[in-house]
Amino acid sequence: MLDATPLTEGWILRYERRELPAAVPGCVHTDLLAAGLIPDPFLGRAETEVAWVGRREWTYEVDLPGARSGSGAAGGRDRTDLVFDGLDTAAEIRLDGRLLGSVRNMHRSYRFDVTGTSGRLSVRFASAYAEAEAVRERLGDRPNAYPEPFQFIRKMACSFGWDWGPTLVTAGIWRPVRLEHWSTARIARVRPLVTVEGTTGKVELHVDVERAAVEAGLRLRARVGGVDAVAEVEGTSGVVRLEVPGVERWWPRGYGEQPLYDVELTLYEDGGQGLDTWRRRVGFRTVEIDRGADEHGTGFTFVVNGERLFARGVNWIPDDAFPSRVTRERYRARLTQAADAGVDLVRIWGGGIYESHDFYDICDELGLLVWQDFPFACAAYPEEQPLRGEVEAEARENVVRLMPHPSLVLWNGNNENLWGFRDWGWEERLAGESWGEGYYLGVLPRIVAELDPTRPYTAGSPWSGSWDHHPNDPAHGTHHSWEVWNREDYAEYRANVPRFVAEFGWQAPPAYATLRRAVAEVGEELAADSPGMLHHQKAEDGNGKLERGLARHFTLPEGDFDRWHYLTQLNQARAVATGVEHWRSHWPVCAGTIVWQLNDCWPVTSWAAIDGDGREKPLYHELRRLYADRLVTLQERGGALVLAVVNQAGEVWEPAAPRLRRMSVDGEVIAEFSVPGAAVGPRAVAEVPVPREVEPAGAKEFLVADVDGLRALHFPAPDREVPYPRPEFDVEVAPGAVTVTARTLLRDLLLQADRLDAGARADTGRVTLLPGERVTIGVTGWAAVPDEAAVRRALFCVEPAR
Template identity: 70%
Template sequence: MKDVTLLSDGWGLRHEDAVLPARVPGCVHTDLLAAGLIPDPFLGTNEHDVAWVGDRAWTYTARLTAQTAHERTDLVFDGLDTAAEITLGGEVLGRTRNMHRTHRFDVTGRAEELLVRFDPARAEAEAVRAAVGDRPNVYPEPSQYIRKMACSFGWDWGPTVVTAGIWRPTRLEHWSTARIARVRPLVTVTGTHGRVEAHLTLERTATGQGRPLTARASVAGVDTEITFEGTEATVTLDVSEPELWWPRGHGEQPLYDLTVTLADGTTPLDTWHRRIGFRTVELDRTADEHGTGFTLVVNGVRLFARGVNWIPDDVLPSRVTPERYRHRLTQAVAANIDLVRVWGGGIYEDDAFYDVCDELGLMVWQDFLFACSAYPEEQPLRGEVEAEARENVVRLMPHPSLVLWNGNNENLWGFRDWGWESELAGDSWGEGYYLGLLPRVVAELDPTRPYTAGSPWSGSWDHHPNDPAHGTHHSWEVWNRRDFAEYRDSVPRFVAEFGWQAPPALATLRRALPGENLAPDSPGMLHHQKAEDGNGKLDRGVARHFAVPEGDFDRWHYLTQVVQARAVAAGIEHWRSHWPVCAGTVVWQLNDCWPVSSWAAIDGDGRLKPLYHELRRVYADRLLTLQPAPDGVVLALANQSAAPWAARVTVRRMTADGAVVAEASLGADVDARGAVRLPLPEELALGAEGVKEFLVADADGLRALHFAVPDRDFAYPKPLFDVQVEEVGDSGADATVDVVVTARTLVRDLLLQPDRLSPEAVADTGLVTLLRGERVRIRVSGWSEPSVDGARSAIFCVDPA
């Protein structure tokens, strides 16, 4: 049987005249941090102080021990970042130039010094640029000339920390006769019948050539075997009435163990094991009276996708553990998210990421790794791109959570709108990848899943790539130039990117900017704001609704959080109310890779922004909302649950001081996975009274509000409320308390910021609006010294003063 020896210990990293202890998997930055030789690049402006690391060559050292029990020993690197030369005993085994591939070398009988030398990624990229010619890029760094995580070179939410190192596991594989080189399982469902076609590829030793071997496969209690003499074979298993895998909220997620064993007679040689799920997935791109659709269909059920974009959870990705993946993705599920898009400027994530998505029912939209740049199609890049695509399609295809392959992020749009076409003057730019190579690879290797050429993409050059009426749409004009109310001006078929910025939690800022007198334009705050005119856009977003606070950082911080949450909620509420014309929203973005002002719902230290809690509300199965429309406000109800919703909605027209001017009761019958929009009675129209009156809708524990004018123009009363603190759990660091707030006036967008109580504190509630006499109970954990005064100091709300 094949033996595997992990090579995680005994590594060194050459630095100056010394050899530092090195961790594998890891990277140069993590080893230098552990040795105390560089400062934390996430703190202050240290990013600049560690820039030299990415511009030097680095060498890892280890010693291989001889293994003689088997015919063959392979040295396997699951990930080398990125331009590496591997030598053993002074002999060059090979050179690599792709972070996203596995590399294998025959080291049979060798017990010598192993060196892995990494050249600077920029130098490799610049050499390729010199060979193939210049191409346009949204950012100044040469990320498109090297198959490396593009955001290593910086992004509008990320630092420039150009990594190098052995970033994924390394091992020795000892084997005889033959090994399983690849298993490609095609899982299909027809009616109540499931089928697994396991396509095997073997590698044989010289003595194993032509020898009859047996492949045995089992899944869901079904076993079969075949005998063959070549290097390719297919084992087919038919499963009667398998339980179907469903996205979160639509059913269960049963997973089945698929095992393939290779044997020479009765002697086992190798084994392969994955968990799979039975389900069908289609992408409905049918043309209709509204344009061209883009609707995911799982097990025959059409879905409104409630999605988020995912970026690498750390700019040093070797630090992201399986536990960290599980925690972050569990947070996504708790926010009622059912789809995660793995964005094309990052990495193909570790199998642990997709394992958790399988278990939790999170659909995965997987980008191929191309983003915001024109990519040359010449060698040496073309061969690397094809090899990378083939390897990762086969690696990820066992996962039932994976529902869509996507060719690129924004490059088809960039070619049309960002001046690339004239600048390229006929040079290659990636179109051949997105419309040729990648769909061919997917069709050949994984025909069970749909492929789309890009995001955004209208489906063909017959329409503008970002035409909201056709295919996927990225909505960035609102954040860049307009008020978030303008999300309501259109109904795209699928909104694959949109979002609004806000700074991270205060405790995150204090940790990342130690000793700084925080202000929107303080040095550290500006350094941790990577978006072009990011603070200007934040301020303009606030100014459209509120008086911009001058010299009050805490107030500015609160208001930017409010506007972020309101902006994203406005888009989702509007687009969900127009299902099935709009078939999904994918918010930019769920997570951050370091502490930064960004579009994330969870900041770089893992703290929840108010946006996170708003996602939980607007992505819930049932959503109640009041929507401005050309002919007046409409009541909209969206129902993503499998049961119909017979709602009785009470709508009140109220004054700012709490009086009810008019009231109506409306019945609404919403189909399962349906949506309705209903006009309101005339007596509920606000008209000129909108400066001092607003609408409140209530049904089945849900509430919707509508204010007709910006907050700065509304006649809010001075907010008054009472605060109590009730202990409900253990005392000390693990204390759990309820902070009970009772409103004595209208209190708009009340927010308790738990990290102001203690850096470790967590609250279960975000923004909440209370009518006079209403009460909210906010559960807080991790607050060791609870008090009413402390709670009051952490509470903010809209205040006309």
């Protein structure tokens, strides 16, 4: 039976004339950091101090233990392979000076025959810049969104920096490496096709075998759900087919359970000796995208097990600029945060990586649908060699590698490249040169159709479905809404109803404690425009867009960082709420929103709901409200207000009669109505007209709608014009809780618990209290219960203009 020896100990990294201990898996930056030779690039402006790392060659070395040799069973011979699950990126692998091979793709695994040899193993990494620039020189330049050559090397694109990420071009053995010892034959590849008809699950295991003994007779035995099947290996391949009666279907979270079935495949000789085993978990479900044309355009609706769903999504970027540091526990923490916020779909964005099995395993368990981009983003990618062969090889490997996971429901060709070709001036600059269209409309759909016909493919995001429509036409297919953040007020999200919003978002700084650690504690001032803050703001004119976004609603808080910090975080939550509420209220015309973005890879002002230290921003708590099964929102329809009652649960919702109150900001109820309630069907939206008598008139009034414990608010004027009373409230502090009782209107009250203790977290985001109302906010992680004065300093709400 095949056995493996992990190669995790004894590695060294050659640095100038020194030898440093090296962690494998790991990377150059983390090894240098552990040795105290570079500053932490996440703190202050140290990122610029380590830029030299990406311009050097680096060599990892270890003594390779002796490989076993001798006669195996059935006349076979023993074999030892050196297996790398991931090398970042361009490298030569040598054993005692003998070249085993050269590699140039971070997204692939590699295997070398080292049977009967031992000695000094070295992995010499070229500078990723040198590799990319050499390919660019050979193939000619191509346009991209950032001034770095990331599209000329098959490496995580955001290593070269992004509008939320640092430029930290590293190298290293970023995934596990091992020696595999085997005799006669081994399982080289398993391509599982998993389908379901009624209550019968069907599994086809298409198996490729590598032989050391050509004459050996080989068989395959598979078992799943108590069902066994056997098949012969003919040459180097075989197919095992199983039908499993009475299976339970796998569902997205909120739609049902997530039953998973263990599959075990064994390769053995005719005499019965086991040679190799492959094990995975699968789930039985169907998935398609309804892209049918209708009176609104061309749809894009996920259909799982025949159930049409509004996708409540978030975009995912690599959770660390050095992805070798992301553990299974960290994946679980972050993805559990997503599930707890009501998310049911995670899009793995195309400037990152194919994540490890740990990521998809956890999504399988949590019921999180996965939309997987192929790694192409925001650039024109050459289609010539050496890149074309690498693209095909990596796609083939990763499609097969990820096929067992029921959570994976969509392959997507690229991020924004089809849009970029049409709108970003690429077509003229390219002058006929290749730019990636052949990948997205040719190579990749062909590979998916050949290897994984159980899942849909789309050429890109955004993509209207064909060149007959603009790639980012909101009426057709998927849409990215970035004009609002870049140039407009977030109220403009209500200007249209896209069929599926695959990206939109609004920036805000990270949590206060995160900023203190990353900026203030290394000697930088906490001010919106201080050098340290600006270094941790990577978006073009990012702070200018933040301030223009604030100015449309608030009087800008000159020189008051704490107030600026609160208002920018509040504006982020409000902006995303404006979009999601509007689009959810238009289901089924709009069939999903994927917020940009869930997470960060370092401490930075960005669009994330969870910052680079893992702290939830107010947006995170807002997502819990926006993505709940039941949502109420006040929307305009034809110049009049309606109360949209959204029910994404699987059962009928019969809410109590909605209570509508027209109020003054001083707390007076001017008019009140209880409008007739109506049952809202499962996965449906109902609209209740708002009587004219309760529509607010002018800046001094607002509308409150309460339905079964849910609340919607409508203020007809921007905050800077609203004569809010000076906030007055009482505070009670107890272990694990803060209770606030309002004596005046408190709009968007927020407790920033990490101001009390860097480890403290609140379980509630922004909340508006009417006079006499109270809220209890749960708090965990503080070392000691703070006094009332400290709590008051950590409480913020909208105040009258100063």
